[in-house]
Amino acid sequence: MSTRTRALALLASGGLAAAALSPAALSPALGAADAAADRRTPDARVTGGWRTVSSGAVDTLSEITLARTADGVLHAVYQQDVGSADELEHAAIATSGSVLARSKPVGTWATLVHNPKLLRTPTGGLRLVFSGLQDTDTANFYSQGHAYDTVSDASGAAWSLQPRALTRFDYAYSGYGTGATTLSDGTAVTAASLNSETHYRVGTIDTTDPATASAAAPDGVASAGAGSYYWHTQLVNSGDTVWMVTYVDGASEASEGIFAQQVHPTPGPVLKAPGSTTGGSSLNPDQTVAAVARPGGGVVVAYKTGYPTADAISVWQVGGGVRRVRSDDVDQVALDTGSTGRLWLAWVDGSDEVHAARSGPSGLGFGAVQSLGRPGSGADLRRIAVDASLDQGTVLVNDVTTRRVSLRTVEPGLSLSASGGLRRGRTGSVRVKVTDAGDAVKGARVTGGGDSCTTNARGRCTVRVTPRRAGKVSFVAVEDGYGSGRDVVKVKR
Numbered sequence: 001m002s003t004r005t006r007a008l009a010l011l012a013s014g015g016l017a018a019a020a021l022s023p024a025a026l027s028p029a030l031g032a033a034d035a036a037a038d039r040r041t042p043d044a045r046v047t048g049g050w051r052t053v054s055s056g057a058v059d060t061l062s063e064i065t066l067a068r069t070a071d072g073v074l075h076a077v078y079q080q081d082v083g084s085a086d087e088l089e090h091a092a093i094a095t096s097g098s099v100l101a102r103s104k105p106v107g108t109w110a111t112l113v114h115n116p117k118l119l120r121t122p123t124g125g126l127r128l129v130f131s132g133l134q135d136t137d138t139a140n141f142y143s144q145g146h147a148y149d150t151v152s153d154a155s156g157a158a159w160s161l162q163p164r165a166l167t168r169f170d171y172a173y174s175g176y177g178t179g180a181t182t183l184s185d186g187t188a189v190t191a192a193s194l195n196s197e198t199h200y201r202v203g204t205i206d207t208t209d210p211a212t213a214s215a216a217a218p219d220g221v222a223s224a225g226a227g228s229y230y231w232h233t234q235l236v237n238s239g240d241t242v243w244m245v246t247y248v249d250g251a252s253e254a255s256e257g258i259f260a261q262q263v264h265p266t267p268g269p270v271l272k273a274p275g276s277t278t279g280g281s282s283l284n285p286d287q288t289v290a291a292v293a294r295p296g297g298g299v300v301v302a303y304k305t306g307y308p309t310a311d312a313i314s315v316w317q318v319g320g321g322v323r324r325v326r327s328d329d330v331d332q333v334a335l336d337t338g339s340t341g342r343l344w345l346a347w348v349d350g351s352d353e354v355h356a357a358r359s360g361p362s363g364l365g366f367g368a369v370q371s372l373g374r375p376g377s378g379a380d381l382r383r384i385a386v387d388a389s390l391d392q393g394t395v396l397v398n399d400v401t402t403r404r405v406s407l408r409t410v411e412p413g414l415s416l417s418a419s420g421g422l423r424r425g426r427t428g429s430v431r432v433k434v435t436d437a438g439d440a441v442k443g444a445r446v447t448g449g450g451d452s453c454t455t456n457a458r459g460r461c462t463v464r465v466t467p468r469r470a471g472k473v474s475f476v477a478v479e480d481g482y483g484s485g486r487d488v489v490k491v492k493r
Helices: 003-013 210-214
Strands: 065-068 074-082 085-093 099-103 117-120 126-133 147-152 159-161 178-182 188-194 197-202 220-222 229-238 241-249 257-264 290-293 299-305 312-317 322-326 330-337 343-349 354-358 370-373 381-387 393-399 404-410 415-419 428-436 445-448 451-454 460-465 471-478 485-492
Touching: 065 117, 065 381, 074 117, 074 393, 074 404, 085 126, 117 178, 126 178, 126 188, 147 188, 188 229, 188 241, 188 257, 197 229, 197 241, 220 257, 229 290, 241 290, 241 299, 257 299, 290 330, 299 330, 312 330, 312 343, 343 381, 343 393, 354 381, 354 393, 370 404, 415 445, 415 471, 428 445, 428 471, 428 485, 445 460, 451 460
Parallel strands: 178 229, 330 381, 415 485
Antiparallel strands: 065 074, 074 085, 085 099, 117 126, 126 147, 147 159, 178 188, 188 197, 197 220, 229 241, 241 257, 290 299, 299 312, 312 322, 330 343, 343 354, 354 370, 381 393, 393 404, 415 428, 428 460, 445 451, 445 471, 471 485
16 A cells, blocks of 8 residues: 555554664753752742633543743744544634634644654744644645744745655644654654654655655664554754653563663653652553753653552652652643753543742752642643743643643742741741742741841741641742742641
8 A cells, every 4th residue: 555545544543553772861960959859849839820822622521731932922833624534723822811813723634643743943933843634635745744834934824835845755634642852953853653653753755755755864763662552742842852752552561661862963762750650550641742852951851650640740860860740640741841941741540730940040949839720610620831931830721621722820839847946825936938949039028926027148047926726827929920839837736
């Protein structure tokens, strides 16, 4: 059967075919403190509401891919259903969270992958990597199932479908996982997974002739062992060293879990993410594996830990240490990093509540977890994305109940620690410390028990309290640019 006929047959039948993974070099190890388990901090609820981003019926499997341009505008792309066909919608979003404009990067196609990747170009524009079948015309170059790309300037208002393929592999449209990144000179690096292999390519196939594209030099093919299925592939570029991160569904401890490998400029060894399996079993991440290249070097991956229920998120510096962020019944996980090196971690729990936390500029320690609630009381959240390019985080979710993409901004959370021996009817001192991901916060105002204080350069101050009754006294820390921090001190009789 020809490639064109096979692609159309699969479109009609929903059939699948074959794919793999790739190799890895070690990143610098973290210190012992970064490998220690994270002390759980109670959630602080974020005020302010969710906003609708999308304009149509968002596909229930659609992921949300993000990129912020130099003008401060955040760009989001996601898949929408148009009858039995698909479209990709682009939304330009202000720092306030309001939608400035929308556009359609490729128009309506017969089928599109649910996990496109939006990238910034070296000249400041946007490049969207995707796959699909444009129509049922077997002679159409854009119906061959390769990975393709479309580009725009920084506005995202008008897009130009490029006359090329990004993979020779012609099952990229099947959607097991499309990964993409760009080298510093603009060279495209693209990956697509299916069944037991991942195909990846550095560069492009510059033709719109189906026969020429199919006869091009083969893609690289990689595999992380004896796993049967490779899902949710991500590519990240750390100083022009490209890493591939993939979830592998296998039959043993050695062939299941999250795996990372260096694929460019040379293949490296396969590294398994610590704690990505429990007793040989694991939980599918349900969306592209959360992986980023941190400024200054190194790749960081976040993933669910625990089985059959995930009770934590592991954040792993590839080749180095791991830190766990505790949370009940974790579903989907997203991760991003900004120019300062701070990480924003966001996730959905089993109650469809959204949570987020920000790290320090180095290491894997996170500040207080912020609870963002959900877009609506009946929300069923299947995908999540987060942007870390500003001091605040910007979180987007796909709610399959309303079939909308919704957005909410979140400030980093303060951690407040209060301690002191209090007795009913007696005046006592409560010592407080306010931190942001372990770093002292100067100038935070702490109130509680009828008194207040302002933290010094060490993040410390003292509150004088005269409790009227036994029980507890609550303390709250506030500072501009942060979510409030809370703690309580017991009062004895």
